[in-house]
Amino acid sequence: MLIKTYGSALAGVDALTITIEVSIGSGNKYHIVGLPDNAVKESLRRIESAIQLSGLRMPRQKIVVNLSPAAIKKEGTAYDLPIAIGILAASGQVLSEMTDQFMIAGELSLDGGIQPVKGALPMAIQAKAAGLKGFILPTDNSREAAVVEGLEVYGMRSLNEVIAFLNLKEAFEPVLVNIKNEFLRTLNGNDHDFSDVKGQENIKRALEIAAAGGHNMILIGPPGSGKTMLAKRLPTILPPLNLDEALETTKIHSVAGQLSIADALMTERPYRSPHHSISDIALVGGGINPQPGEISLAHNGVLFLDELPEFKRSVLEVMRQPLEDRKVVISRSRMSVEYPASFMLIASMNPCPCGFYNHPEKECSCPPGTVQKYLSRISGPLMDRIDLHVEVTPVDFNQLSSLHPAEKSLVVRERVTSARGIQDIRFAAYPKLHYNAQMSPNMVRKVCIIDNEGRMLIKKAMERLSLSARAYDRILKVSRTIADIEGSSTIELEHLAEAIHYRSLDRHNWTG
Template identity: 55%
Template sequence: PQPPLPDFADVKGQGPAKRALEVAAAGGHNLLMIGAPGTGKSMLAKRLPSILPDMTEEESIETTKIYSACGMLAPDLPLIRTRPFRAPHHTVSPAGLCGGGPVPRPGEVSLAHNGVLFLDELPEFQRQAMEALRQPLEDGVLTIARAGARLSYPSRFMLVAAMNPCPCGYFGHPTRRCSCPPSRVSSYLGRVSGPLLDRIDLNVEVSPVTYAQLSARRDAEESSAAVRLRVQAARERQNARYAGTGVSCNARLDPSMLAEACPLDPEAERMLGLVFEKLGLSGRAYDRILKVARTIADLGGSERIRAPHLSEAVQYRSLDRKYWNRG
């Protein structure tokens, strides 16, 4: 028996953030949440495992091997069946995050294999540690080179990150004034590099909760079990679509497969052309929007990507433009 997981029903309000987490879980996408202190970013992230699909037998064995090699396998739990959720503190060293040391061993990115790596207060992590994430995010494996050996550890995980919009936390807040000068806000946001942002599929702003939302009854919120049913159904559609290709979810789609896997209806195709020209999107951003739109269509049970699916996917790009002035 597995211990119970925190439930989405405990989170009051935050409908847009919950929807973004559902899309991320359904397609295996990386996610960044930005918001003021106390808006519930960590609370939301800790409930993500409760809506993730079941591990396959192969995934379960892979993850169990890593924990066994690290001596972290509990005697009463010989086979890991729940997707890992790793949340290292921002003081973690690059070796602790990505692996290494005098006697090389897996780091947090490998312990999160087939699960979630949650980085709270993202700009506070060492720059070297953040940049070291780029290889495992791109390849799903982390390689450590030493004079006498070259070791590779599996590191296929969902990255979920959270951050304040500025050092004081209130830049853009609807009721509280930010005390940071513009140069300090820019410097703080600049700690998160462009190449790392390029590997994050969804950006969502977590807004302050109103009194009416906080005082609402718990049963007014949707439970993790209800969300998980939709996520599982979307993953089953992906498993059927990518059978025999080695692709496990939409986030892992190879660019060469996009045209076949992401058919657009005529209205969506026109919309994508307009968005691409108006926003000046890069090729990587184009691919990312298509993958997210594919996941949203899967959640809606549609084989073709329609205009509403594409419109929602584009909205998850808005914070790039608001905070980093990126397309």
């Protein structure tokens, strides 16, 4: 007898429908065909034990399992459950009329328990697109899949529960998730706030500009000046995720297996802070079985690289292209997958190995030429892709001990959201453009129009600082963002001057 069940294969952050055909005939061997990997080949051992320990009968006949389309590599343990259901249906132990109505995914334990799998959300989206009635999967994954409207999602804990459901012996209620409540649950739930930071008003201003325009930023200052503390509070002033952003972000974390059981939907912008010992693949993604890296896990959020010069040069260089393209494409001989990587890069660094170059009170103990050598660990092309270079100075005692309340993140977020609203209107005709930092050079010429005085100012700055063409575009983008924060329709001279000021590493006292 031939039975069909439906599973799913992941391709990047999307999923494909896999038809699992099970045929039982004369003979006594088990076969799995359709380009399975080792985990899939081993599934029959787990399935046999799960079926027997669940009080069911494993057929002692020839079983052929075909995973179609055969040209796609089948990886992972999510095929255990649909193959098991196919075998039981083909042997008459499960109603065959029910198996073609559901997508099924789950790893089987030897005792018949169902273990969680990666990528439940993109699988659920594909199940709906394929016109299936519902999705049967592990209970631990059920909340993230239930985010998809118009699809019945059933979370199961054991093989016996799935069989009771498919044989109509027991009624199960589909898992329901209220998306509005998910957003409300995490609203203003962050432990960090801008008001925690004493002083540093100029740095807060720069962070507000970065947040409003989606600009990359680097903080340069001595140890203990507050660089990490400021960076951790950046997500609190970013606009809240909308539903499309939340779904896209959740898909990436679901594929990477980093979504917690309690979370049905990621409603807070991600903040990733990898250690400087990270490898190229861990940062941008890849591997034998490609997985999203830190830059994709930071999609729609913040990637914070602390002590930037301590990262391996090769690690930083592979990040250059994703910073421009807002995506990363990983190619292998048999396939090519694409992961989104639209993130804000916030980096921090000491000005020199000892940390006290340009310090207002302490002297630098580094020998001559060390500062330039230290800064040269970061390539010019990468530094050009960072819009704001901001020098962070230590906070004095009077500011630290001040009882005057500082501005809260919620107040700053309102200004940032208002500026982003202006950009939404500006780029309404461009579906891939959402904020100023994403503008192409051609778009910069259309949007960032300056008068003669502004041209003279930026010309002098470029000549004195030896700025590149990319740096010129960056200054115009930042000045447009400053104008948006101020509610100005045109870029004024003071907006340009402030944008030029945020190029600290281009000044002679930094380059030596």
